[in-house]
Amino acid sequence: MQILQTKIPGLLIIEPNVFEDQRGYFFESYNQERYTEAGLDTRFVQDNISSSVRGVIRGLHYQLAPYSQAKLIQVLKGTVLDVAVDLRQGSPTFGEHYAIELSEKNRRQFFIPSGFAHGFSVLSEEVLFHYKCDRFYNREAERGINFNDSELNIDWQIPEEEAIVSGKDQALPSFKEAERNFIFRH
Numbered sequence: 001m002q003i004l005q006t007k008i009p010g011l012l013i014i015e016p017n018v019f020e021d022q023r024g025y026f027f028e029s030y031n032q033e034r035y036t037e038a039g040l041d042t043r044f045v046q047d048n049i050s051s052s053v054r055g056v057i058r059g060l061h062y063q064l065a066p067y068s069q070a071k072l073i074q075v076l077k078g079t080v081l082d083v084a085v086d087l088r089q090g091s092p093t094f095g096e097h098y099a100i101e102l103s104e105k106n107r108r109q110f111f112i113p114s115g116f117a118h119g120f121s122v123l124s125e126e127v128l129f130h131y132k133c134d135r136f137y138n139r140e141a142e143r144g145i146n147f148n149d150s151e152l153n154i155d156w157q158i159p160e161e162e163a164i165v166s167g168k169d170q171a172l173p174s175f176k177e178a179e180r181n182f183i184f185r186h
């Protein structure tokens with residue numbers, strides 16, 4: 001297993017060891033001992049799975065401190081552009097975002113520490129999306145930033161007319177309006 005740094009401290013790319021043969025492939029998608037040895041000693045408590053069709057954009061979501069979640073993300077089928085936005089006060093990369101293509105083909109995992117907003121766009125016909133969280137879902141603490149925020153200016157790689165976004169997400173505030181929520185320590 002390889003762990004790669006990104007331009008934003010704390011955001012990590014994990015490339016698992018994949019065993020392929022004439023039947024297909026196998027890899028350990030999580031192993032507490034191995035990941036802890038590699039420096040990822042997060043204690044995950046909840047797994048989520050969502051399925052989405054081409055053009056869907058989910059996010060940008062986060063939970064207010066102290067309920068903010070670290071996530072270990074993996075695409076089981078299909079391809080997404082996955083995006084994390086640094087909301088950690090005092091972080092040298094505050095307000096910056098990092099985007100990475102995750103797919104069944106590249107088998108890459110993406111680790112996002114707490115203090116980030118998260119979202120993804122679906123670039124294949126459909127996607128099966130799996131992620132581990134280190135804190136439970138807390139509906140009251142759920143917040144978001146508009147995926148189309150002009151300051152973040154994220155290229156979701158989805159033509160505007162093809163984007164499929166929930167009413168809830170379309171109504172999310174701008175980065176500036178949401179900023180008073182960002183009391184995440186760097």
Ligand SMILES: Cc1cn([C@H]2C[C@H](O)[C@@H](COP(=O)(O)OP(=O)(O)O[C@H]3O[C@H](C)C(=O)[C@H](O)[C@H]3O)O2)c(=O)[nH]c1=O
Pocket residue numbers: 048050058059061062118119120137166
């Ligand atoms: C996240 C979550 C949702 N729900 C319920 C709440 C709603 O009734 C239903 C769909 O939730 P929502 O529309 O918020 O699902 P997503 O748009 O995929 O939300 C996720 O999208 C981005 C990409 C994330 O990183 C977050 O984990 C999460 O906010 O599932 C639960 O019961 N438990 C949960 O942990």
